[in-house]
Amino acid sequence: MAKLAAPSGFRDLLPDQYRKREDLIRRIRTTYESFGFEGMDTPAVENLQVLLGKGGGENEKLMFRVLKRGAELERARAAGGELADLAMRFDLTVPLARYYATHRAALPAVFKRYQIGPVWRAERPQYGRFREFVQCDVDVLGSASMAVEADVILAAATALGQLGFEALIVRLNSRPLLAQLVRQCGVGDEQLGAAIVGIDKLDKTPPDAVRAELAEKGVPDAAAAALLDLHARSRAADGADLLSEVGERVGAAGAAAVSQLREVLTLTPPLPSGARLAFDPFLARGLDYYTGPIFEIAAAGVPFSLGGGGRFDELVERLAGVKVPACGFSLGFERIYTLMEERAMFPAAARAADVLIAVPAAEALGDAVRLAAELRATGLRVDSFPQPGKLGPQFELAQRKDIPFAVVADPGRLAAGTLEVRDLGTRQSAQVARAELAAWLRDRLASAGG
């Protein structure tokens, strides 16, 4: 017998986890749909050639490749050739580019889409990192307007607000502006990438360590000093002032980027749940495909971001040969789920059923099934226990499934028309007429907040 567990790095979802994750997906989807984003999906796998060499970077190396089959496999094996023809998707962006290239003619000119689904990466299994995890993206393809940035920022902040996150902060920057700013401080084009990576660490690493790293990468001391100074002041200053100051520093070369950011700040309405949008001249984002505004969202007291995104006007062309402006926001589904779990942010209402029909004796089974159907027809969610017998284990099962009430389908009482209902929280029982049972339960469930 093989090892009977999910493969290393993969997870099973127990009912409670499944319920919470589905609840989370449903709520994010509801918010995104309220903005006119349309759901869509792509297959779990893509042709290997579609995923290869398309800027996936590290993720590309982590692909799960799917073995060719039959004669093709034999040929590849004999010839020492490529053994795979498909690979499991490692993100939702490369498949989006491919999907857009395939279906462009059938899609609206401005395509607002969301996609929530699993992706797979052969990461080394470790605590909190999984090989199958959910991504949750909104993207708008087909518009270069900064109203798109405002739209995806507002939608993501609204979604997190609806989930119960407060005091959210959205940091906003521009990739070309950041490059220009770093250049203006005296960093040459060769060191640009390294300087951005180094500065990006300043919120978590002591300045001297960053200074040393910059020196090692060949960034001149004067340039490093200018960057560190500007960084320190950016952390103290107010957003609007900062944008003016940065605008003056970069001059004409960064004017277009500054004007885009001003537009995003103007177009974005006040964010819900006390969320704030603020310019951060040192926000960098990891991926190198951004061409305009970039942003990241974080919650008070959480040391990592809950999502981020930006404009990527050249990516779809690079991946799929179709030129189309694009901008998106990706929520960190697994982080959000874990945080909500830790902070008990899931509503208690997500229970398996409202009531269990317990069956003390075999001759009551048929009546129990009918009673369950009768209650269900009134809109209640009703579990029925299939094995007649002692009530203790049946009540225990109900409690285990968070079912608040049990009705005892006693044959004698069923005939008499009055049933015993047990409140599994208080362990108190009541006698209720069968005809009034549905109303009685609904009343108690409503007052219990369910």
Add this chain to the structure above:
Amino acid sequence: MAKLAAPSGFRDLLPDQYRKREDLIRRIRTTYESFGFEGMDTPAVENLQVLLGKGGGENEKLMFRVLKRGAELERARAAGGELADLAMRFDLTVPLARYYATHRAALPAVFKRYQIGPVWRAERPQYGRFREFVQCDVDVLGSASMAVEADVILAAATALGQLGFEALIVRLNSRPLLAQLVRQCGVGDEQLGAAIVGIDKLDKTPPDAVRAELAEKGVPDAAAAALLDLHARSRAADGADLLSEVGERVGAAGAAAVSQLREVLTLTPPLPSGARLAFDPFLARGLDYYTGPIFEIAAAGVPFSLGGGGRFDELVERLAGVKVPACGFSLGFERIYTLMEERAMFPAAARAADVLIAVPAAEALGDAVRLAAELRATGLRVDSFPQPGKLGPQFELAQRKDIPFAVVADPGRLAAGTLEVRDLGTRQSAQVARAELAAWLRDRLASAGG
């Protein structure tokens, strides 16, 4: 550039398809949850050894295997060994057995679960057959009571009834009873399987062709004649009479199976939407793992079943070494979806948004985004167009997304406090005060049945 389409045999979901499929999943899930079934999930892949040689039969040959990685792959390749360590799940039953073996201690004694998700099979691509498709299973593990059969039959019939299927018929048989009946007609144990397969074709194939097939398989002529005669009478007779007749024929050897079927017929309450439950002594079901009652559900005028299932008390032990009685019902998700699409059974309400904010001029963009947020806060679903410009293309986009109304965010009118609302169905416009806009739209949407 690689071929820019989904891999052969795989499908992209366009927004309209996605919306309908998600709607279908949501409705089935709601019904199953109202019966106390709990959702759960397993990874897309399992360890190859878990899926190999476990009775998957033909499906096992159709597995997509996932290539080993790194040094392990090099070793396997050099040694001519197994190149894969994982495989994509080809059904939801083998993973359920593995899941149960892994998590038994954390699951209730009677585990009622549903699972809805994709499975993958490397079928030869052909019309209407896909390599990635959704399965939709309910199963109860841990009870040998016939109330379980009644529960899953009622749940499946209720789910299909809720979707709008009428005059459903559930055919009921018992695998051991069928074997006993065929034996009793004079078929030897060697020919048992072939005889059952042959008789199973009688509803679609002329009797003479079946007779010839049976003769070829070595079934004695007298036995074939007895089977064909019984089959012909079964199609004319009434279910209850038939069960008595079959009971007499099989005698003591089939008494337990007959009594189980009687119990299922007694315990199942009247099915909703005019669905009927009827004994069919020749229902066979393809899979060989059934150990008790089996059933299939069909809709009036549809030449194929919409789902089926049965009791499989030995399968979990065979697959995962844990002895536990089990019974389940699997709905044919893809067939149901296709049929509902063909018959226009999806509700029209599944539109992308309630209203689009159209933007004639750039200076109105900010106000348009604020107006959208304002309307959204009242519960409306509001799309906003990011590119200011001519209204024609914006109205066209709204119509393409089935959005019934467009509000024109004209800067002058916004300042005056009265806005133009266009009904995209009638192409008529109305002037509505901004303060009354949400109520006005809600009113029109409600009267349009939305």
